[in-house]
Amino acid sequence: MKMCTKCSGFYASHLLWKHLLKCTGDEANCDTTGSDMRAASYVATINPEFNKILSRFHDDNVGTICKTDPMITVVGKALWERSVRKDKKTVMGEMRKLGNLLHVARTMTKNNDLTGNDMLCPKNFRTVVNALNELTAKEDNSLKAGLKLSLGYLLKKAARFTKCELIIDGDDEEVKERDKFLSVLDGSWRYLFNSAQIELESNRETCLRRPRSLPLESDVQTLRTYVMTRISTMVKDEYMVWTASEFIELRSLLVCRLTLFNSRRGGEPARLTLTEWHDAEKQSWLSDEMVQHVEDPMEKLLVEKYHLAYQRGKGSRKMVPILIPIDIMEALKILVNVRSSCSVDNGNPYLFATTKSASGHADGWKSVRDTCIRAGVSYPERMTATKMRHRASTYYSLLDVPENERKAFYTHMGNSREINETVYQCPTSVVEITKVGRYLEDLDNGCLRKTSTGSYHSMQC
Numbered sequence: 368m369k370m371c372t373k374c375s376g377f378y379a380s381h382l383l384w385k386h387l388l389k390c391t392g393d394e395a396n397c398d399t400t401g402s403d404m405r406a407a408s409y410v411a412t413i414n415p416e417f418n419k420i421l422s423r424f425h426d427d428n429v430g431t432i433c434k435t436d437p438m439i440t441v442v443g444k445a446l447w448e449r450s451v452r453k454d455k456k457t458v459m460g461e462m463r464k465l466g467n468l469l470h471v472a473r474t475m476t477k478n479n480d481l482t483g484n485d486m487l488c489p490k491n492f493r494t495v496v497n498a499l500n501e502l503t504a505k506e507d508n509s510l511k512a513g514l515k516l517s518l519g520y521l522l523k524k525a526a527r528f529t530k531c532e533l534i535i536d537g538d539d540e541e542v543k544e545r546d547k548f549l550s551v552l553d554g555s556w557r558y559l560f561n562s563a564q565i566e567l568e569s570n571r572e573t574c575l576r577r578p579r580s581l582p583l584e585s586d587v588q589t590l591r592t593y594v595m596t597r598i599s600t601m602v603k604d605e606y607m608v609w610t611a612s613e614f615i616e617l618r619s620l621l622v623c624r625l626t627l628f629n630s631r632r633g634g635e636p637a638r639l640t641l642t643e644w645h646d647a648e649k650q651s652w653l654s655d656e657m658v659q660h661v662e663d664p665m666e667k668l669l670v671e672k673y674h675l676a677y678q679r680g681k682g683s684r685k686m687v688p689i690l691i692p693i694d695i696m697e698a699l700k701i702l703v704n705v706r707s708s709c710s711v712d713n714g715n716p717y718l719f720a721t722t723k724s725a726s727g728h729a730d731g732w733k734s735v736r737d738t739c740i741r742a743g744v745s746y747p748e749r750m751t752a753t754k755m756r757h758r759a760s761t762y763y764s765l766l767d768v769p770e771n772e773r774k775a776f777y778t779h780m781g782n783s784r785e786i787n788e789t790v791y792q793c794p795t796s797v798v799e800i801t802k803v804g805r806y807l808e809d810l811d812n813g814c815l816r817k818t819s820t821g822s823y824h825s826m827q828c
Contacts, residue, residue, distance in 0.1 A: 371383065371386060371387065371390055373387070373390045374390055374391070383426065387431060387434070387435045416447070416453075417443065417444050417447050417448075420443065420447065420455055420458060420459060421433075421434045421440065421443075422434075423455065423459065424459065424462075424463075428470055429463055429466040429467055429470050430463075430466070432466040432469055432470055433459075433462045433463060433465075433466040436466070436469065436482055436483045437482070437483065437484065438465075438482065438483025438484045438486070438487065438525060438529055439462050439465045439466055439469070439483050439525075440462075441525075441528055441529055441532055442461070442462065442465060442521070442524060442525045442528050442529070443458055443459075443461070443462040445524075445528040446458050446461055446462075446524075451679065453726075461521060464514070464517065464518055464521055465483065465518075465521055465525065467502060468486070468495070468498055468499065468502055468518060469481065469482075469483055469486060469498075471498040471501050471502045472486060472494055472495065472497075472498035475494070475497060475498055475501065476494055481494075483525070484529065486522075487522075487525060487526050487529060487544070487545060487548050488544055488548060489544065489547040489548050489551050492548065492551050492552075492555075495522070496555075496559065499515065499518055499519075499559075502514070502518070503515040503518070503563075510562065510563060510566060512562075512563040512564075512566040512567045513563075513567060515560060515563040516560055516563045516564060516567065519552075519556070519559065519560045519563075522552060523549065523552060526545050526548050526549050526552070527545075527549070529545060530542055530545040530546070530549075533545065580749065580754065581749065581754060581758050582746070582749040582750050582754055582755065582758060583745060583746060583749070585745070586744040586745050586746060586749065586750060587627075587750075587758075589742055589743070589744050589745075590623075590627070590738070590739060590742045590744050590750060591627075593738075593741070593742035593743075594620050594623055594624050594738060594742070595624075595694070597616075597620055598617070598620050598621070598624070598695060598698050601613070601616070601617055601620075601698070602697050602698050602701060609701075609705040609708055609709055610708075610709060611709045611710045611722045611723075613709070614702070614705060614706075614709035614710075614711070614722065615722065617698060617701070617702055618702060618719050618729050618734070619729070619733075619734040619737055619738050620698075620738060621695060621698060621699060621702065621719065622636055622637050622719050622729050622731055622734035622735070623734050623735045623738040623739075624692075624695055625639075625689060625691065625695075626731055626734070626735055626752050626755075627735065627750070627752070627755050628690070628692065629688075629689055629690055630752075630755050630758070631687070631689065631752060632731075632752055632753075633731040633732045633735065633751070633752035633753070634730075634731040634732070635678065635687065635689070635731070636689055636719075636731065637717075637719050637728050637729045637730065637731035637734065638678065638679075638717065638728055638731075639676060639678055639689065639717065639718040639719065640678070640716050640717055640718060641703070641716060641717070641718055642716070643676050643677065643678050643718070644676065644699065644703070644718045646676060646677075647674045647675055647676035647689070647691055648674065648696070648699075648700075650674060650675070652675045652676075652677060653670070653675065658670055671693070672692065672693050673690045673691060673692060673693065674690075674691040674693065674696065675688060675689070675690060675691070676688070676689040676691060677689070699718070702718070702719075703718070706720065709722060710722040710723050712724060712725040714726075715727070715728075717729075719734075731752065732751070732752070735750065735751065735752060736751075
């Protein structure tokens with residue numbers, strides 16, 4: 368039982384948030400049985416699965432706002448229903464951002480009756496801007512650029528999602544208010560969020576793409592040796608008793624191996640499903656006819672060394688490939704076979720399933736981090752999936768390969784050529800100095816001579 372801070376009544380903890388939706392502040396007039404609370408939230412009635420997400424919020428100020436404010440619950444429900452992976456953490460994180468913004472707005476205006484729908488009214492736009500600036504300011508007067516930009520897009524989504532609900536309800540006046548709010552937000556976007564966008568791009572250019580931030584090659588080899596040695600030891604141990612602890616260790620090793628080998632995003636290999644794994648095990652994505660067209664002996668050998676899986680990438684429409692080296696196939700089979708004795712739910716659809724959970728999968732970042740620490744690498748903070756993607760893109764840019772092979776690499780990375788070159792690939796500084804620098808030096812020294820064909824070539828001066 369928990370006490371309501373408004374009416375001082377006591378209610379079952381799992382029903383308190385529903386009571387708060389209808390609480391009048393008077394215990395005598397409040398429903399204490401919970402019989403009338405089912406009608407308090409039409410969101411929960413429409414989508415029972417989303418109701419479970421609401422119950423996971425803490426009973427702090429922001430958590431209570433997320434569970435009780437109609438606008439935030441509408442946005443959360445829409446994000447949940449359109450999500451392909453049904454990731455609870457992501458949806459709850461977006462809702463808490465809006466809850467924090469509303470909490471700051473209430474504190475600044477000293478008006479606890481301010482609601483999420485009130486924030487989406489044009490007359491309260493200045494209040495929203497002030498709360499946004501307050502929430503995204505650091506103690507050193509710098510800016511939380513990522514949070515500010517994320518909140519800006521969230522406000523757009525909130526206005527559009529609630530506008531749809533209002534159109535269905537036939538509230539034309541409120542629909543016009545949402546249109547006005549969106550017009551004001553779009554018109555103010557450049558001066559509100561331009562600095563945040565510039566700071567994010569600057570951080571990406573000056574920090575993420577610097578070659579010195581790439582993992583050390585010695586660390587990469589140290590980690591690979593540790594992972595392969597430990598996997599081999601666990602697979603060959605005939606007397607090993609497989610419990611949840613051994614399952615988690617092998618799971619982390621395999622997730623780390625697949626993530627870094629494929630230069631995939633941190634969470635992608637960890638989300639491989641059993642169905643995708645079985646397709647890869649059976650080589651469902653290859654046929655004998657396709658293999659017969661491979662003429663190069665080295666390429667034929669590579670076909671035999673890898674299994675291929677496809678899974679959903681960052682976007683729900685895009686399939687990205689996962690290459691599975693044959694040297695970890697036996698370990699993957701063991702991981703599947705020992706699930707029942709390692710506290711893994713039979714209904715869990717993931718290959719790298721969590722223990723004691725019906726629908727969870729391993730945390731890709733944590734698996735890589737823990738394995739790096741156990742391997743004793745010098746700079747574990749550099750051994751992340753993102754930095755390994757930078758490493759792969761940078762070294763690939765130095766290779767002289769045909770354009771069709773480059774397209775295959777971009778497809779594997781799950782990016783376009785532009786994104787690969789401007790986001791992941793470090794600037795080709797060595798080529799800039801050795802190739803472009805040589806041309807500019809010859810030009811500066813007057814060592815370029817025109818040939819009979821009209822072209823220029825370098826001559827020693």
